[in-house]
Amino acid sequence: MRKLRHGAWLDEDDERSLRALSEGVRRVHARGDIIREGATPRFLTLVLDGWACTYRDLENGQRQILSILLPGDLAEPFGILPDFADHSIGAVTQVTLAQIAPEAIRKAARASSRIEQALWWDLLVAIAIEREHAVSLGRRTASERLGHLLCELHLRQSLVGLADGSTCDLPLTQSELADLLGLSAVHVNRSLQDLRASGLVSLRNRRLIIHDLDELRDLSFFDPDYLHTGGAASIPSDLREAAHDRG
């Protein structure tokens, strides 16, 4: 919920009605399956706590991780349930999930245009993140991809209050990073060492420390605009005024 507040300005009523949507909470242990490709999903899944990811397994045994889901992230577009999942969702750490029916969420959107705005905003950002991921996969070198990802994960955690200054969680294994970045695990290891050797980051105990954010952003061409969180300037004026009216 913390996250949706960024996209629009939700009041207490809005938040209460969103919280009521969940059909129950589910807990999945680290590295467990949430949904397998080909299954018929019955609910939308919202990550409440922990890290998850969406991915596809390929015919030749390779894997491509498509997106990382942090607390507050919805795994799919909120308006519809596909007839079958064309990708899998897996837990990275232990996660707790809310299960939501799309009709319920659509009804909430119809009831409050602020909620609708927030949900669309959230979807827009999720798509922008995947777009940026495609750019990395297609046109950036290994170190750039890695640096870009670290910047993004740090910023996304900051936005939901999960970063501690220049430090944040990074529970991904090097081989998971490889599947995410379209590289081999060996090469991820070497790129990581480059970043460490340049004094840009440290990585200990599944925690990431960014020592020189500016430098890291330069190196990896990270421009935070795509996350659409540039403060008040990014809120459409009609909604900003509405928020102001409420004090």
Place this chain on the structure above:
Amino acid sequence: MRKLRHGAWLDEDDERSLRALSEGVRRVHARGDIIREGATPRFLTLVLDGWACTYRDLENGQRQILSILLPGDLAEPFGILPDFADHSIGAVTQVTLAQIAPEAIRKAARASSRIEQALWWDLLVAIAIEREHAVSLGRRTASERLGHLLCELHLRQSLVGLADGSTCDLPLTQSELADLLGLSAVHVNRSLQDLRASGLVSLRNRRLIIHDLDELRDLSFFDPDYLHTGGAASIPSDLREAAHDRG
């Protein structure tokens, strides 16, 4: 409109109300700009005729094409207009576009649940295509990427009645293919020659001929399921029955 009919079952009324949404038609010549990154979009853009693409220009002069838009494709999610475009949209051929206000389209969705369903369906497919693109960029070889793309473009054109048997348009330049597939133009040329030498495809006059679709699909691991168009089986049963009731 032809395309939306695939996602749900629209009747004449539905189609008429969709057609009424457009704020006017715009024509852009081949290789022209539709929207530049950073601009503030005023409408959603729907491709009526011709090919377009979304892309991002990078700091180092490279380019990544993110998606190809065929007639019937909406360039962005239908429910919201971003405060600024985080990617550009360009014309590949001469295109004609419909400009639509998101409020208008949301209102139409509220008015008819079939329209709403069709729009969400369409969005789901668009996202699935981009997901598959990311898989190509991350984990497939040059020939696989190319073969996969050709299969996809042929099938997508078939679905909107723009393919003629095993033949369809392919107005993309080799250097545009390179920007789409995350390769260099030289390597696209060589991969293309491999496919031609294997007798799988021909390419003349901006037209593509697929000589051996099965073989090409095998080679590039193309599985059409992600386009969610597997005939009646992919239509949710409640909607299928509704369509049946109408004859």
Place this chain on the structure above:
DNA sequence: CGGTTGCTTGAGATCCATCAATAGGAGTGG
């Protein structure tokens, strides 16, 4: 015609993958 654009080909360099081996922890059972 000359200029432009797109396609093709060759040679060499680079990035990254693969294979293989080692080392460090973390957990498990004795």
Place this chain on the structure above:
DNA sequence: CCACTCCTATTGATGGATCTCAAGCAACCG
């Protein structure tokens, strides 16, 4: 507490896929 195992991280060596640079060629167009 030790032996064992599994998983993750690390390192070296080699090969392959793809890139870059460079040149030539064909088609189209004013």
